[in-house]
Amino acid sequence: MIQAPDDIYLALQRQLYYEARILSAAQYDEWLAMLADNINYAMEMPQRRFKEDRTPDRAPRKTPIFDDDxxxxxxxxxxxxxxxxxxxxxxxxxxxxxxxVEVFETDDTNQFSVYSIIEVHRSRLDAERKRLTAGRQDIWQKTGSEFKLLTRTATLDDGVVLDSNINFFF
Amino acid sequence: MSELDDLIDFKTGRQKRVIYSDPDIYEQELEKIFARSWLFVAHECQIKEPGDFIRTFMGEDEVLVVRQKDDSVKAFLNTCTHRGNRLCKADHGNSKTFVCNYHGWGFGTDGALNGVPLEKEAYYNKLDKGKFGLIEVAQIKNYKGLIFATFDEEAPSLEEYLGEMKWYLDVWLDAMPEGTELIGTAMKVELPVNWKLPVENVSGDGYHLGWAHAGAMSVTTSMSVGGLEVGNTGTDNDGAVSVAGLNGHTVLAALDGQSGYGFYPDPKIAVDYLQANRKTVVDRLGEFRGTKMWGSQINMTVFPNLQMLPGLNWFRIYHPKGPGKFEMWTWAMVDKEMSDDLKQMILDNVSRTFGPAGLFDNDDGDNLQAITEQSHGWRTRQMDVYTNMAIGAEHSREEMPGVISDGLVCEQNQRYVYRRWLEMMKADSWDDIPQYNSLEEARATEAK
Structure with missing residues (x-):
């Protein structure tokens, strides 16, 4: 994979930090404005399988936590x-x-593949601390000087979700 | 009168809060309820081929459910008979053997102990391997695709245990000729909540929908569901029923034949499917179930911990993890005959409404957690909570079995869930646990 030029890397890193800040602040209208109209925002339910077990899943479909347009x-x-x-x-x-954060070029000169780790800390109720971690693989689309999020595939680390709601985004 | 009688008053709809927090009561639940009941362990579609396995729980006991070479199904405690290590750590898959990570003892998919390292050198060939096979459940049985098991040899047959609940289960399990399947894997969430609270909630609590879920209802509702309204301002007592008195199992059902898809933003392909297959279902289940029930929003509860909602199409089991914790496993379940597009729409909607990030499910956790916590204090654990709505409204109807009250907003079903809970907690043997499937039988067997 080819590393993106430094100016693109910096611009996308800034974008991710800005996105993190507005997600934490629940400024969702601003967040929607940075998403492409044909966004796919996805997270699958993790499964634990034996490494040597190559049999296909009996379940015919992947199970989403998110699979949103x-x-x-x-x-x-x-x-x-x-x-x-x-x-x-x-x-x-x-x-x-x-x-x-890592940024790579793709076959499309205006699209960049971005890997990152997201750690979400929540302080709930009286003394309740929740911490969820996920890997993210994004495609960001460059239009003029702007970047829009085209796809995000997040991978949750826990086999059992350890919070009673996900009233937020990764 | 036993001490337990003070915990539940069926007649007035009262429960002592201590049942949601007391460790001793929880220990008795594991013995009297989870160790004796028929518990759901797998859908047959999850283990299609020989060697296919699912790792699940019966109460707090971990079990492996395994498809055998002769196509039968066995379930074993997931624990090595040598030193007690967990045998299998994968959620599901296919395996020819289960080998313990500790010393390498190997068990066949039939549970037999086949391999013991250093059997000759260390055991001098004197280990009777036949005595160290995996421990099987006492009984295992398939009801129309759903595999249940029990640790109790004395438990009545699964058919008898389910009683007339079968009549309602068939509205989903036997409506279409090819039956049902789970699509996708389990969506698992851990909640700091007593396990009875979600069970009673889904068994009969139509009351919370318009309030606790007002936000979710506002953005998803496309058709009336039992006349419920955002803000808890409406209900339709004529168009829906609460059904209980079915050996502790319950049903909450709209009777319009389509509202199961009421919380889908665009239910067209689901409604088309219902129209296209209505006649088939009427032929199989009769006019009443075929036109009034199939397609309706229905909450089905199989006591103690299995719930399924045709229409919303989720299928869920609760595994207790102590008095104040459980794991909730949710799947999407569909008719096999449904089109790929409809199945995908259902899977997406189950995830979006009742998955870990579900618009509805994310409203319930904090309420049920708070009730659990509000049963812990020195003062609050002595207090009561109430399910006293519509007392005296019970009646029977010719067209359907069980004890009936009108409407989705009614606490009859919760009272019957707690009645069953008390009956099982008090009983020394199955001879002391009454069977009832009608208003007359429910009244005749009511504790004095």
């Missing part, structure tokens, strides 16, 4: 905006920490 993401955000999501009132403090 723009309409589905807007539906999630519309739910938050109803004011009826009692679990988020008072707000739960949340921090998105992005690290291990």
């Amino acid at each position: 723009m309409a589905a993401l807007k539906m999630r955000i519309a739910r938050f905006n109803t004011g009826f999501v009692w679990a988020e009132n008072p707000i739960n403090a949340i921090r998105h920490i992005v690290s291990s």
Whole structure:
């Protein structure tokens, strides 16, 4: 894989930090504005299989935690905006920490493949601390001086989800 | 009267909060309920070929459910008979043997101990391997695709255990000729909640929908579901029923034949599927179930820990992990005859509504966690909680079995879940656990 030029790398790293800040602040209209109209935002339910077991999954389909297009993401955000999501009132403090950012060129000169790790810290209720980690593989589309997120495939590390809701994005 | 009688008052709909927090009560639940009940362990589609296995739980006991060479199914405790190590760590897959990581003892898919390292040198060939096979469950049985097992040799047959609940289960399991399948793997979430709270919630609590899930309902609803309204301002008592008195199993059902797909933003292909196959289902299940129930939003609960919602199409089991914790495993379940597009739409919708990031499911965790925590305090654990809605509204109906109350907003079903809980907790043997499948039988067997 070919490393992206430094100016692209810096611009996309800035973009990821900015995205992390607005996701933590639940500024979802701004987040939607940085997504391509044909976004695919996906996260699969992890499975534990033996390494040597090469038999295909009996389940015919991958199981999503997220497999969202723009309409589905807007539906999630519309739910938050109803004011009826009692679990988020008072707000739960949340921090998105992005690290291990790598940017590579792709066959399309205007698209870049971006790997990163996202660590989500939530402080919930009285003394409840939740920490979820995931790897992310993105494709960002460059249009003029702007970048839009075209696809995000996040890989959750836990085989059992350790929070009773995912009222946030990775 | 035993001490347990004070915990539940079926007549007035009262439960002592201590049942959600007390470690001693939880230990009794493992023995009296989970060790005796028929528990769901696998759908037959998950283990199609010989050597296919699923790792799951019966109560807190870990079991391996394995397809045999003769196509039968066995379930074993997932523990090495030598020193007690966990045998298999994978969630599912296919294997010819299960080899323990500790000393290398190897077991066949039939549970037999086949390989013991240094058998000659260290055991002097005196180990009777026939006595160290994996420990099987006492009984295992398939009901129309769903495989259940029990640790209790004395438990009644699965058919008897399910009783007239079978009549309702068939609205999903036997509606279409080819039956059902799970698509995708289990979506697993751990919650700091007593296991009974989600069971009673889904068994009968239509009351919380318009309030706890007001945000999710606002953005997903495309058709009326039992007349429920955002903000808890409406319900339709004529168009839906709560059904209980089925050996502890319950059903909450709209009777419109399509509202199962009411929480899909664009349910057209699902509604088309219902129309195209309505006649088939009426031929198989009769006019009432075929037109009023098939396609409707229905919550089915098989006591103690299995729930399935045709329409929303989720299938779920709760594994207890102590008085204040459980794991929830959710799958999408579909009719095999459905088109690939419809199956994919259902899988996406199950994930989007009731998966780990589900628009509905994400509303319940904090409420149920708080109830668990509000049963711990020195003062709160002495307090009661109530399921006293619509007391005295019970009746029977010619067209369907069980004890009926009108509407989705009704706490009859929760009262019957707790009645069954008490019956099993008090009983020394199955002879003391009453069987009832109608209003008359439920009344005749009610504890004095």
